[in-house]
Amino acid sequence: MSINHQVRATENNLANLDALKNRISAKARSVICTIANTEELACLKSEFDVENNWDNTIDFLAQDVLAFVEKDPASRNDPELVLNTYISFDAVLHYRLARYILSAQRLTENIAFKLAMALSNRAKSITGIDIHPSAKIGKNFILDHGYGTVIGETCEIGDNCYILAGVVLGSLCIANNPSSKRHPTIGDNVEIGGSASVLGNITVGDHVFIAPHCVITSDVPSDSKVSIVNQLQVSKTNRVTDKSSRRIQIYGIVPMPDKCVIYGIGFFQPEVHIVDDRYRILEQYTLNLNYWDASTLIIEFTNFSSNGVSRHGKLHLYIVDSEESIILLSPFISRGYMNQNNNP
Numbered sequence: 001m002s003i004n005h006q007v008r009a010t011e012n013n014l015a016n017l018d019a020l021k022n023r024i025s026a027k028a029r030s031v032i033c034t035i036a037n038t039e040e041l042a043c044l045k046s047e048f049d050v051e052n053n054w055d056n057t058i059d060f061l062a063q064d065v066l067a068f069v070e071k072d073p074a075s076r077n078d079p080e081l082v083l084n085t086y087i088s089f090d091a092v093l094h095y096r097l098a099r100y101i102l103s104a105q106r107l108t109e110n111i112a113f114k115l116a117m118a119l120s121n122r123a124k125s126i127t128g129i130d131i132h133p134s135a136k137i138g139k140n141f142i143l144d145h146g147y148g149t150v151i152g153e154t155c156e157i158g159d160n161c162y163i164l165a166g167v168v169l170g171s172l173c174i175a176n177n178p179s180s181k182r183h184p185t186i187g188d189n190v191e192i193g194g195s196a197s198v199l200g201n202i203t204v205g206d207h208v209f210i211a212p213h214c215v216i217t218s219d220v221p222s223d224s225k226v227s228i229v230n231q232l233q234v235s236k237t238n239r240v241t242d243k244s245s246r247r248i249q250i251y252g253i254v255p256m257p258d259k260c261v262i263y264g265i266g267f268f269q270p271e272v273h274i275v276d277d278r279y280r281i282l283e284q285y286t287l288n289l290n291y292w293d294a295s296t297l298i299i300e301f302t303n304f305s306s307n308g309v310s311r312h313g314k315l316h317l318y319i320v321d322s323e324e325s326i327i328l329l330s331p332f333i334s335r336g337y338m339n340q341n342n343n344p
Helices: 003-033 038-050 052-071 079-085 087-102 109-127 306-312
Strands: 168-170 197-199 233-237 249-255 259-265 271-275 287-292 296-301 316-321 324-328
Touching (some): 003 079, 052 079, 052 087, 271 287
Parallel strands (some): 168 197
Antiparallel strands (some): 233 324, 259 296
16 A cells, blocks of 8 residues: 555545544433533533543543454444444443543532433433442443443452443342452453452452453452353252251362263262263263262263263263252253273
């Protein structure tokens, strides 16, 4: 590309960016008009022209839109589509405006907080996304889908983060939370999968990937990937009214061709069976429990093969220990285990 072409391309990009900012600014002003009275609007409008905060807010929103366009193929590389149709971006827009209002010099602290909360509540009712205006979120923030996401008051999120629907960045307790820092601090370039929960005053480092449905209550170092290791479990005890009687907790399972290693706590005298989809014990399969202690079970399969899977549908592990029972749903590798003759 020649220098003249490069200059023209740069000018076109700048023109497009300026046009995008103008449209964001117009939409932002119309949103503010929905929650402020005449006097409050007069104070805010006087700030639009004299304070850099407004331009900075619009810059942040433009960066959010462009980050969405870059990273989400569903956006079809169209900033207008994100700006005008993505309700998850609307939630981010309301949040950025709430932060702007909190910094407004011409409003009292009480009025600014009231308006900021009004914006937060408006976004929650429209989008199903709850972002507290006091939370701190960096640039290039992407909230994809987003419905059911909650970002708490003292939460801090770095730059270039990507969050999916149903994520909770919340406090560890339910009631009687402290008024001090009680929500997580998220680093830069962090991705959080759908329905994950990051709870408490913990720190998640930079360049971290958190898989869907994780529940995290401890610090996560930078350059880490967090995922669920436990199999789906159905647990019950005969004394269902006494929750304290439940001792067994399984938190990890590693299937191998001829055995299955189960990690947990509370094992005493376990019995293990294979059951079908109706949870009927299949006596034809021989299972040897060749080692166990209070934290580890190693189960050896002597005649289990993929033929059984096709004949009986999905197969599950049924563990009985004292008055408790746990069913591990489909804990087997996809091609099944091999029998003693190594037949598929």
